[in-house]
Amino acid sequence: MASASFRLDGKVAVVTGSGSGLGRTFALGLADAGATVVVTELPGLLGRAEVVVGEIAAQMDRQAAIALPLDVTSLASIHELVRTTVERLGQMDVLVNNAGIQIAKPALDVTEEDWDRVLGVDLKGVFFCAQAVGRHMVERRQGKIINVASIMGLIGYRERAPYCSAKAGVVNLTRELAIEWAPYGVNVNAIAPTFIRTPLTEPTLSRPEMYDDIMYRMPIKRLGLPEDLVGGVIYLASPASDLVTGHTLVIDGGWTAM
Ligand SMILES: NC(=O)c1ccc[n+]([C@@H]2O[C@H](COP(=O)([O-])OP(=O)(O)OC[C@H]3O[C@@H](n4cnc5c(N)ncnc54)[C@H](O)[C@@H]3O)[C@@H](O)[C@H]2O)c1
Numbered sequence: 523m524a525s526a527s528f529r530l531d532g533k534v535a536v537v538t539g540s541g542s543g544l545g546r547t548f549a550l551g552l553a554d555a556g557a558t559v560v561v562t563e564l565p566g567l568l569g570r571a572e573v574v575v576g577e578i579a580a581q582m583d584r585q586a587a588i589a590l591p592l593d594v595t596s597l598a599s600i601h602e603l604v605r606t607t608v609e610r611l612g613q614m615d616v617l618v619n620n621a622g623i624q625i626a627k628p629a630l631d632v633t634e635e636d637w638d639r640v641l642g643v644d645l646k647g648v649f650f651c652a653q654a655v656g657r658h659m660v661e662r663r664q665g666k667i668i669n670v671a672s673i674m675g676l677i678g679y680r681e682r683a684p685y686c687s688a689k690a691g692v693v694n695l696t697r698e699l700a701i702e703w704a705p706y707g708v709n710v711n712a713i714a715p716t717f718i719r720t721p722l723t724e725p726t727l728s729r730p731e732m733y734d735d736i737m738y739r740m741p742i743k744r745l746g747l748p749e750d751l752v753g754g755v756i757y758l759a760s761p762a763s764d765l766v767t768g769h770t771l772v773i774d775g776g777w778t779a780m
Pocket of ligand 1: 542543
């Protein structure tokens with residue numbers, strides 16, 4: 523074969539927190555690449571996931587997505603998601619560990635509750651979703667896990683102490699899981715995006731001094747768009763990346779090259 527395959531036909535992809543922002547775009551992209559996508563969202567916000575399922579249905583001529591509730595901070599919720607997905611779709615081939623939150627404040631003001639909330643979603647949630655889905659993948663001897671880290675897992679940025687800590691944890695957790703599960707045909711990689719305009723980053727980007735600082739640090743003088751990340755996610759989900767594991771793909775307009 524002269525070219526690698528980026529297609530995901532016949533694959534089932536679970537995307538956590540995909541009722542908005544980047545997760546929504548990943549769900550649309552994975553469906554476009556051929557996957558059947560499980561669009562998950564917090565139970566109280568499930569309507570958002572149903573909207574995304576509707577968007578996918580409008581673009582495809584097949585039943586390409588379902589919506590299911592998931593709170594990544596609850597092991598019971600994670601296990602219910604895995605059980606229902608396997609019951610309804612038979613398998614899980616791809617997990618995009620996307621759900622994340624951020625609390626931006628100076629380190630001296632961070633409370634124990636702030637720390638636990640951010641680490642609970644952004645690191646503990648990533649691990650236990652990977653563990654639950656990874657168990658199924660290890661049994662089937664195949665799977666692709668893509669953790670959504672951040673450039674803030676590789677470099678520091680002010681007012682982000684819990685977030686930088688969690689994302690750095692995700693980068694190294696990615697390496698650890700890659701080593702453990704490589705013998706079972708399960709690849710574990712991450713992406714590390716720069717600032718992308720989503721509901722998560724809007725409060726930061728709407729502050730002119732923050733926007734100017736971000737532009738100063740971006741050799742490519744524009745913000746990222748959710749669509750800028752989709753190719754990387756599809757690559758890491760597809761057979762084209764079969765030899766890639768434990769890697770963090772930086773998609774940052776050159777920020778960390780400076
Ligand atoms: N937007 C950026 O600039 C940027 C940059 C680097 C990394 N990231 C990462 O990308 C991911 C998506 O961020 P986004 O910008 O789309 O943010 P977003 O706020 O638009 O989306 C986050 C999603 O996660 C969901 N979520 C929150 N807590 C959850 C929980 N406990 N269980 C399940 N779902 C939960 C939210 O409901 C939402 O749908 C996050 O992990 C974020 O850290 C974002």
